[in-house]
Amino acid sequence: MKIAVCLKLIQPRDGTSHFALQLGQVLAGAGHEVTMVAEICGPPESSLDETGLPVIRVGQTRWETAAGNVHRIGRLARERGFRVLFICSGLPLRHLEQALCLMPDSLAIVPVLGGDREHVYQPVQRTAAAWNFVVAESPRLLREIRARVPGKPARLLTTGIVHPDEGELGGRAPLSVPLRLLYVGRLFGRKNVWMLPKILAACLRRGLPSTLTVCGYGPDRGVLEQACREEGVADRVEFLELPSREDLYGALRSHHVSLLTSSPGEGLGLVLLEAQANGCVPVASRLPGVTDFSVEDGVTGLLAEVGEPESFAAEVARLADPEVWRRFSEAGVARTRRLFSLEEMAREYGGLLEELEGGGHPLPVPRSRLPRPRFGPGSFVPRALYPSAERLYRLARGARRPAIGTGPSSGRP
Numbered sequence: 001m002k003i004a005v006c007l008k009l010i011q012p013r014d015g016t017s018h019f020a021l022q023l024g025q026v027l028a029g030a031g032h033e034v035t036m037v038a039e040i041c042g043p044p045e046s047s048l049d050e051t052g053l054p055v056i057r058v059g060q061t062r063w064e065t066a067a068g069n070v071h072r073i074g075r076l077a078r079e080r081g082f083r084v085l086f087i088c089s090g091l092p093l094r095h096l097e098q099a100l101c102l103m104p105d106s107l108a109i110v111p112v113l114g115g116d117r118e119h120v121y122q123p124v125q126r127t128a129a130a131w132n133f134v135v136a137e138s139p140r141l142l143r144e145i146r147a148r149v150p151g152k153p154a155r156l157l158t159t160g161i162v163h164p165d166e167g168e169l170g171g172r173a174p175l176s177v178p179l180r181l182l183y184v185g186r187l188f189g190r191k192n193v194w195m196l197p198k199i200l201a202a203c204l205r206r207g208l209p210s211t212l213t214v215c216g217y218g219p220d221r222g223v224l225e226q227a228c229r230e231e232g233v234a235d236r237v238e239f240l241e242l243p244s245r246e247d248l249y250g251a252l253r254s255h256h257v258s259l260l261t262s263s264p265g266e267g268l269g270l271v272l273l274e275a276q277a278n279g280c281v282p283v284a285s286r287l288p289g290v291t292d293f294s295v296e297d298g299v300t301g302l303l304a305e306v307g308e309p310e311s312f313a314a315e316v317a318r319l320a321d322p323e324v325w326r327r328f329s330e331a332g333v334a335r336t337r338r339l340f341s342l343e344e345m346a347r348e349y350g351g352l353l354e355e356l357e358g359g360g361h362p363l364p365v366p367r368s369r370l371p372r373p374r375f376g377p378g379s380f381v382p383r384a385l386y387p388s389a390e391r392l393y394r395l396a397r398g399a400r401r402p403a404i405g406t407g408p409s410s411g412r413p
Contacts, residue, residue: 016090074102140289276332
């Protein structure tokens with residue numbers, strides 16, 4: 001079957017990118033012809049080469065209008081002969097929402113919810129008439145989308161990860177001093193990375209010799225470095241680049257605790273699964289229906305209160321006993337192998353594809369009969385001319401605007 005996996009942005013250490021590429025590989029491994037469809041591909045592109053999946057870039061080109069881009073995306077499935085389009089919902093892909101109703105009736109469209117945020121839910125709500133089925137990555141996302149679009153078919157499907165083999169796991173170091181903490185992820189906003197040096201400082205105050213390794217990039221890198229200096233722990237913090245999965249897995253096996261400090265908004269947290277698979281015990285924000293699904297609290301990892309560094313430090317302290325840490329580490333490996341395997345992911349997504357191929361989950365109203373997209377005047381301006389068009393628009397509005405104090409509502413006679 002010809003399948004497209006669509007997302008806004010392909011970039012390293014981004015959860016949606018990671019999931020989308022893994023989904024593409026799983027489907028390709030099952031014998032399907034899979035193409036990645038992305039608006040933007042960030043560096044490095046070597047991660048794409050490793051997957052072996054072809055990529056189509058659908059971002060608006062310099063001399064393309066927004067209306068033209070909508071129609072180009074809408075034609076894509078027809079021209080390429082795709083039968084199923086998976087839309088990995090993280091950041092919304094520009095113009096995709098308008099283009100869905102232009103796609104052929106023969107195409108099955110399946111959004112995959114990967115974040116507990118309004119900008120994930122709302123496009124799926126608005127386009128409910130155009131898609132056939134929705135997949136959720138965690139129980140929280142499934143409950144929310146069922147409440148928002150009642151009557152539409154939705155299901156929680158397994159998110160699988162690559163598991164290290166016994167030889168690799170056999171080389172992981174036991175708990176030792178100092179306790180090695182690791183953060184993997186984007187450095188921005190809701191990830192609350194400002195907490196990391198505070199957690200480290202709180203561990204040190206508790207008498208826990210500790211270090212912190214940060215693997216990630218993003219706009220809050222400078223904020224994080226400044227916070228490390230302010231907390232007096234800069235000499236205990238290392239920043240690493242981990243360009244490949246092998247590098248990441250090696251780092252997980254050489255660290256003891258994986259921190260996830262995010263606020264509400266996460267979808268599942270693939271790094272939590274990968275940490276447990278490699279025997280690195282997670283201490284994560286308590287996000288009901290999300291982290292309590294990826295982590296079995298008190299068994300494979302520990303959950304702390306959102307935004308409270310002292311709560312994180314207290315949970316880390318529970319793992320300072322080598323026997324306790326070993327028990328958590330082994331339980332995490334066993335649970336992820338049982339519940340989050342690529343084989344189970346392939347089986348469940350394969351079952352959904354069979355349903356769709358057999359005509360399951362049809363649209364009540366064919367996509368071809370849905371209202372066509374409507375465009376304003378600005379939608380016919382090439383992107384290269386946006387700055388000039390914006391200046392002309394402002395000048396025109398200024399010419400039409402009455403002078404202050406002379407208009408009909410100024411109160412003057």
